[in-house]
Amino acid sequence: MDKSNLEHANYVRIPGSERTALPSARKIGSAEPNEQMSVTVLVRRPSITNIKPSQSRFLSREQFAADHSIDPEDLKKVEQFSHEHGLEIKEINVAAGTIVLTGSILDFSKAFDVELTNYEHTDFTYRGREGHVHIPEDLADIIEAVVGLDNRPQAIPHFRILEETEPFARSNAAKPSFTPPEVAQLYNFPSDINCNDQCIGIIELGGGYRSDDLETYFNSLGIPSPTITDVSIGGKKNQPTGDPNGPDGEVVLDIEIAAAVAPGARIAVYFAPNTDAGFLRAITTAIHDNVSKPSVISISWGNAESRWTLQAMKAMNRAFQDAAALGITICCASGDTGSSDGINDGLVHVDFPASSPYVLGCGGTRLEGSNHTITNEVVWNEGIDSGTGGGVSHVFDLPSWQEKAHVPPSANPGSRAGRGVPDVAGNADPATGYEVLVDGRRFIIGGTSAVAPLWAGLIAIINQKLGRSVGFVNPVLYSLSPEGKAFHDITIGNNDTDHGTGPYPSQAGWDACTGLGSPDGTQLMKELITRYS
Known part of the structure; x- marks a missing residue:
């Protein structure tokens, strides 16, 4: 490990902790030295090994804490x-x-041998740093990450508003959008299961919901309003801004879809600051929540891997590994700006946390149909910077369960072999989007943000029917035979939103646009019950 050349000769760098200033950001002065702040330190623990999908018994949270907690020394x-x-x-x-x-x-x-500076970006100001974080050499094997020194906004919500619409109920003859239950019906979700034993956790990094909106919305669907528990992290709480185009749109979309497709499920919403430290704390709080105990967690926020520090991605990936050991399924949106993931450097990028090998990456389609019949489903791609994210990770290696999926090498120079994103898909095109009620107004909203809670709802239904959690389900999904018809294979389109063609076209089987495809919920449930019974 390289020694720091800064103030402390006995300090070493934390690998992967280096930061650079955001593009279009400029220094505007040193941070106020007496200002109070908080930082999250990740400490080593006993390693987690031998995580098996469909294992008969996952660790309880109490057993996990007993076996894998921080060493007192x-x-x-x-x-x-x-x-x-x-x-x-x-x-x-x-x-x-x-x-x-x-x-x-x-x-x-002084403690971490960094220089903290205020930066001005075109959209916000933030406290930042450049270079590595440093720690004493005798802590080098103990501290794995230090996040929160830099408080730039870390993630973006992956939703797209199409339009305000009045009223919700329109003629089926010319109905381009759907309520969440209508999408669930097209995907053949089981309709007779009350998910009263399930809790769906939802991660939110800003915004909020209005209870009267939810009451009105679920009444319009003929579904009882869900029981919602708010969990405040780092001082953040349910605080609607009144702007549907901001985080409010994300919060409400997530709640309304998850609760509408999985009636009876309790909803726990974890509100946290939009920083790397806030995101990490939201995830660890949800995973280790001994009160609400979510069996599935929906995450609709993310950013390109190149926008993260390696230490932060490793810290979050370790938390997702915890979830796998505990039998918790994590559903993550794969991004809304195609194979570039919004980074205009001529390369392709994938979104994190969807690229973690311990989460279910959720891509997007354009869905058309009525009642129980899908008439057309293709890759969601509207053109410039508007389409499903997907590709090959430049951080995480190809998992063993994807080895037979024919994941192509990265289209970037070097042709790296890596984890393929996404794993599954669902309706995401705003033009065929979801009818929601947010901040007192009715909108049609799409984006892969809608797909994560859609899949979270389906997993909750399956968990309820099975009587236990499916947990880390990825290896099982990739092992299913096409003859089981658990997925609608999407074979038309690509996710190059800049040039119209691209390195990741859809094809038979898995592809880097829609993964294994969109679900046939009932068939998937039957397949998983067979595997887990």
Whole structure:
């Protein structure tokens, strides 16, 4: 490990912690030294091994905490380090391996040997840093990541508003959009299962919902309003802004789709700051929540892998591995800007956290049909920067369960072999989108943000019917025979939203646009019940 050339000779770099300024951002001065802030430290724990899909028994949260918590001696060393630098320990999650520290910017700058500076971007200002984070050499094997020193917005919501619409109920003869139950009907979701034993966790990094909107919306569908629990993280809470085009649109879309397609399921919404530290804490809080105990978690926020530090991705991936051991399914939107993922550098990119090998990456289609009949379904691609994300990870290796899926090498120079994204798909085109009610107004909304809660709802239904969680389901999905007809194979289109053709066309079997395809919910449930029984 390289020694730091900065103030402390006995300090070393945290691998993968380097940051650069955002494009179009400029320094506007040093951060106020006495300003208070918080940082999340990820500490090593006993490793998790031998995670098996369809295993008969996942670890309970209590057993996980007993077997995989922070070593008390490691905790003492981090506590001593914090005390020596005037930092206060605000929160310890021994199961997740996270420690939240608070203190002044000056104390954090000295403790981690960084220079914190204020930056002005075209859309916001943020506290940032450049280069690596440093820690004492005797903590190098104990501290795996330090996130939160930089508080730039980390993720973007993956939804697209088409239009405001009045009324919801329109003639089926010319109906381009759907209510969530209508999409569930087209995908043949089981319709007679009450998910009263299930909790769906939803991660949100801003915005909020209005209870009266939800009451009105679910009444219009003839579905009881779900029981919703709000979980506040880092001071963030349910706080609607009144702007449907902002985070409110994401929050409400997620809740209304998940609860509408999985009636009876409880909803736990985890509100956190939109930073790498906030995102990590939201995920670890949801996964290790001993109160709501979600069996499936929906995440509709993300960003291109190149916009993350490697340490943050590894920290979140470790949390997703925890979820796999606990039998929790994580559904993540794959992005809404095609194979570039919104990075205009002439290369292709995939979205994280959808690229984690421990999550179910959810891509998008354009769906047409009525009642139980799909008349047409193709890759969602509307052109410039509007289409399903997907491709090959430049961070995560090809998982063993994707080895027979014919994942192509990356289209970037070097042709890297990596984890293919997405795994599955569902209706995402705003032109065939979902009718929702947000901030008192009716909209048609699409995006892969809609697909993550759609799949989360389907997993909740299957969990309820099975009487246990399917958990880390990816290896099982990839092993299913096409004869089982659990998926609608999407073979028309591509996700190059800039040039009309591209390196990742749809094709028979898995592809980097729609994965294995969109679901036949009832057939998939039958297949999984057979595998898990």
